[in-house]
Amino acid sequence: MKYKIFSLFALLLLTSFSSLPSKNFETKITTIKANNSLSKVESIYLNLKSNACALPSFDCFSIALEGFNKFKEKGIFKKNILTLIDFSKSSNSKRLWIIDLDSDEVLLNTYVAHGRNTGNEFADKFSNKAESFQSSLGFYATAEIYNGKHGSSLKLDGLQKGMNDNARERAVVMHGADYVSEKFIKNNKRLGRSLGCPAVPEELNDKIITLIKDKSCLFIYHPSRKDKFI
Known part of the structure; x- marks a missing residue:
């Protein structure tokens, strides 16, 4: 028992x-x-409502959204518009997206140029230095509009020290260019290149500037620096 x-x-x-x-x-x-x-x-x-376009990669989007939220909390961004540029993709592809975070809708997807010394078809070299003619990665706030040699242009303020904070000094702005077109790709096997500006198609320039002006977020991505963005 x-x-x-x-x-x-x-x-x-x-x-x-x-x-x-x-x-x-x-x-x-x-x-x-x-x-x-x-x-x-x-x-x-x-x-996301893609409107029949390909979406950005999840890595690019998730880093962009995290950064957007952090800078938005600091009061830097005034609009819930997120512009993504993925420089891991061929310049012959549409690698710029403008996303409305209020409606979760892709408003526009188009071509965008990288800097002359950043690469040929693919971007692989980046700089924050003046006269480098290279693109700078990271988070930007869109600033004032002005009329320059490329017509209506949008100034950008780089938000990350050592990565893109010399954007104003370098005159890195968003503007239209005739070398950002399918015709140029057809004739040259690649998109044209800028002096470091994220240049866009001339016919879409005014529309893009109108959508993203007034302190919205622009994020330029490349996976080689993914651990440095946030």
Whole structure:
């Protein structure tokens, strides 16, 4: 009888210990929490209204959205418009997106040039230095409009020290250019290049400037610096 009672007690004790959370269980909880924190970004991305265009990569979008939110909290951005440029893609592809974060809609997807010394068809060299004729990566705030040699142009303020904060000094602006066109690609096997500005098609220049002016976010991405953006 004593043996049976002891055995029953031992069984109950073992059962109670086995019900305690294991390290694997804790790991799963941590993973679930991490996935839940990402789910908002994933949800926005998966529900973007693309208007039949290809979407930016998830890596590009998620970094851009995280940076947008951080700078927005500081009061730097006044509009919920996010412009993405993915310089990992061929210049022969439409690698600029303008996204309305209020409606989760892609408003425009088009071509954009990189700097003359940044690469030929593909961008692979970047600089924050004057006279480098290279593109600068990172987060920008759109600033004032002016009329320059390329017509209506939009000044940009680089928000990241050492990466793009010399944008004004370098006159890195958004403007239209005739070398940003499918005709130029057809004749030259690649898009034309700027002196470092994110130049866009002439016929879309005014529309783009109107959409993104007045302190909206512009993010220029390349995976080689993905750990430096935020």
